[in-house]
Amino acid sequence: MTSRVKQYFRGEQSAPGERKLLFKLDAFILTFCCLMYFLNYLDRSNLNNAYVSGMREDLNFKGNQLNQINTVFTVGYTIGQVPCNIALYYIKPRYFFPACMVAWAGLTMATAGAQSPGGIMAIRFFQAIFEASTFVGTHYILGSWYTERELGKRSGIFTASGLAGTMIGGFIQTGINSSMDGLHGLSGWRWLFIIDGIITLPVAIYGFFLFPDTPRNTKAPYLSADEKALAISRVPEVSERTPISWRFLKHCFSTWYWYFFVVLWIIAGETESFSTNALLALYMKSHPTKKYKISQLNNYPTGVPAVGIVSTLFWATLTDFMGGKRYLVGYWIAITGVITSAMILAYPNSTSIHFGAYYWAGSVYACQATFFAWANDVLRYEEDSLRAVVIASMNMGSNAVNAWWSIVFYGANFAPRFTRGMWAMISVSIAMAIWCTLLLWQQVRTEKRREVESAAIAVVEKEQDLPRMQGHESADNKV
Template structure:
């Protein structure tokens, strides 16, 4: 029984002592994680479908050439950047159970539209607006997770959420291979067009589920499955600093002062702006482009084999997130060190063009470790900003926004489709990014540690002052009595 409890603690986190809190945790795990994971699954299914469609006939049918594929991704990223902070601020005003599904319906409809395009210019327009809609998902969910979960519960939930997006990527390749095999040419439509139709069909029922079941945030939730006692407990169990805690929905100019006058916004934004680019191998489907460029692989193989990158990313994400929650210190930085080591090793192997084919496959899959940084970095930021909800929402959005600002031009410069199959510039860029990730990780760790020491000194000084006043008060009271 003791061994089983230890295993459960490692896998799922601290086990609440009270039955009420255990029931609450079960309910929010079920309804928050189920919807957010399904939503993010659709989000990444849509993103990955474009890459898979490109290598499965879209390039030839739409007469795409040069770096037009990279340009589509850049335009999507621009929409993503535009929508990032406004979407997270809207979650402070509009109930998340309304805003999330609305955005999901919008990108679902645009996904249907993608199946009917006749030119690459039409895809440019569609992807820009899809970027705006989809930007609500990632940072919005991390804001919600930080609103419901304690620091010891947050890492693995962030890991599960991030992995759901990777499952969408994994499923996309398998789905495209199946669609190409069984639906290509059906009703006069190419296989890649059927892929977007199926994607849109999957999206809409999940949005309806969100309208009905998503619980918003603890201070505003009216979810029918939570008792009044559980609603109160959901607020009380996260209160660490009542004086600094900012209620959901409270926005003013003081927020700008708190953001710009503190290292958190700068440090966390810089961390993910740089470390997020280590995902470039997987997010740009470089392995698929590499396989198509060197030849000798069928379309289903080109769709299926890169799934190994995603699969290793899922395993890395879940193991790392679980491990960081299990440690007493809740230290997140070791995951970024692991990630940077793997991407550096993979880049060096791929730079040596004479490496055996099996070793190159190993390198591509090893690079999937880069996905482990997403969950860890955002769990870390949630932890750092736990005492200020409104600022936390903007910091999380800014992290992803600045990463996408870099990502808007990064693939065009370092991973253009015309560089396939070697991507020499990209390999050197990955090594540089990995080293920079280590440096910024140290900087954030140092600043967080310094801030904690400063707070500890303030608390100690306050306690000493209180103790010094008590004897004086007692002496005055005694003198008055005399």
């Protein structure tokens, strides 16, 4: 067992130069994607931080207008999923990703000038379209470069970077609010958006010059010709077809991959609702007996993404080590969702139990890395265009449901108890366990069929080679 662990963390690179290639890929692909996702989530989560730090009062928010803004963002984010991934076929990633970053950085800074909830709503819609490129685009890129054995860890690190943006955003808002509130006549929450936009631009420039695109079209100066050939040889060679055609769409919707993985992520997206809807912050803001300071409202909820980071890295590494058993995370999420919801329902007046349940619920963030790695694993032997569309459709389906789910079950006007949401969480958690079992069953069936087909092809090829070999032997005998 100890030798297996050592071998796993050292890597199983066997081809000459593979370790050096992986180091370069991690240095340029993983660092850029993690920085991009960190800033993506920082921009996104800081709306909630600004809301509890004076924006609600300054802009006179009413009822569940915050949820309505988040819903509009979700609509824009949903619209952008598939087009952004298809765009990667026609625009090189090192151009496309930085261009999207510059656009959302500008819109983030524009949020600082908003004078009403409606103004923020319009900005967030267009911001979401550009931010849609990051998550699904990165998972497509990771699946293009890394092997099944390497993918989980990298997906986990990437996802953890987004959670770090959520966590650090609270501390940044606390610092800005204490040191810059009122500077040049601007509130602290307005400075937050200005600074977020400014720090995004250098990362976009870094990606423009150094991101390596994909193995078959890379022109990265730091990769030698041998390393480029090795990168291509590490991933299966698959057939290719254009992602924009009626024939391709018919093929896409005739496979089980699209339906099973899209439904999986729709369910998983709603098991993350405790965290993605910032319920702990809303619970604290609307607490019936306690009045929390702004620093507490920003800092205490950071424990949720902190738990998510630990959980993500743990499960991504463990499922890699166990040979890709990503479904185990689904069962963990099901247990977590049922128990934490039951705790909040059973003890509605216990502040400590609410905090404990929300922190524990942060561990369900592990599904982001593992489920998209699962999709990449299963689709590894299918054409890239299908893999790209399935991955994008997963996030599109989830966000299409999120657009109304958060208002129906987790509206700010339901704080601090969210009783309706607790029952919804129990339901989707049970559905998660059932769906993971069905998906695993379908995956095993497909792998067995692929093995049978491969064996049959090998037999046919052997039979075709036999006459040629006999002919060569006869010619040798005559000589």
